[in-house]
Amino acid sequence: MLADVGRFRVVATRDLAATIYDNRQSRMERDLAFLREKGLIQVDSVNARRDGRGGSVERIEVVTLTKGGQSLARMTSDLPRDQKLYAGMVKPREVEHDTQIYRAFRKEAERIERKGGTNLRVQLDFELKSQIQKAIYVERKVNPERGMDEIKQxxxxxxxxxxxxxxxxxxxxxxEYELPRKDDQDRDHGPRTGHEDIEVLTAAYRPGHLRHKAQAGFHVYASASDRATLTARIEGDHHLMDRILEL
Incomplete structure (x- = not known):
């Protein structure tokens, strides 16, 4: 549980109960109380997104790691050494969206593992953006005369x-994950590698933004309520909705 929370920065307790604890709510609550007492996690209740919806505001209980929890997760998990782990909460207004990334991951992970994928590693957009910005900076420094579009491509x-x-x-x-080689001749070369990119849509997405994500070829997910809002917003592009998987 510490490893999963660390990989995704923030996870909803209801998702931990449904996945790691197989809906054994009382057992999860005992573990959370113990870890919180030891100063390894933080449990908070945050407001769900409104997105123009009426009615009372839903509250979501979420878990994040402390620095101590981050260190313990690193020492005790069998995650790849280059797997980044996070501590603390950022952007509270985006917490509901961020917890849905974990839900989308669990669905994708099942599919990857069914086809033989192992040693899954997760890179959140924070990490990818940092690596991309560094790569762009290096290319501009090497050849400052090159156009930005060319460098970005x-x-x-x-x-x-x-x-x-x-x-x-x-x-x-x-x-990112590893796949076994298809035949004996290739096994000496080690495992094959692959990756899948996932995006969680919300009702706040505009048609143009949604279209870009669909064109990107990402595995796109949305909750049932967000799907309903998006469907009404892109009446002329129903084919886009066919590609959106439900959380």
Whole structure:
């Protein structure tokens, strides 16, 4: 549980109960109380997004790691050494969206593991953006005469990301994994690698933004309520909705 919270920065307790604890709510609550007492996690209740919806504001209980929890998760988990772990909460207004990334990951991970994928590693958009910005900076420093669009297109290819309307499309998360070699002759070369990019849409997405994400080829997810709002907003592009998976 510490490893999952660390990988995604923030996870809703209801999702932890449904996945890691197999809906054993009381057991999860005991563990959370123990870890909180030891100063390893922080449990907070935050407001859900409104997005123009009426009625009472839903509250979401979420878990984040403290610095101590981050260190313990690193020492005790069997995650890849290059897997980044996070501590603390950022952008409270985006917490509901950020918790949905974990839900989308669990769905994608099941699909990846069914086809033999192992050693899953997660990169959140924070990490990807940092790497892309560094790559752009290096290219500009090497050849300051090159146009920015040309540099961005090169960096997009380097990271296997789409370049759409002058910008590099960055997913909410990238899942990297290993696959076994198909035959005995290739096994000496080690495992094959692959990745899947996931994006969680919300009702706040505008048609143009949604279209860019669909064109990017990401595995796109949205909650049932967000899907309903988006469907009404893009009446002329119903084919886009066919590509949106439900959380």
């Amino acid at each position: 090169q960096v997009a290819r380097q990271f296997d990301l789409p370049f759409v309307d002058g910008g590099i499309q960055i997913p909410d998360a990238r899942i």
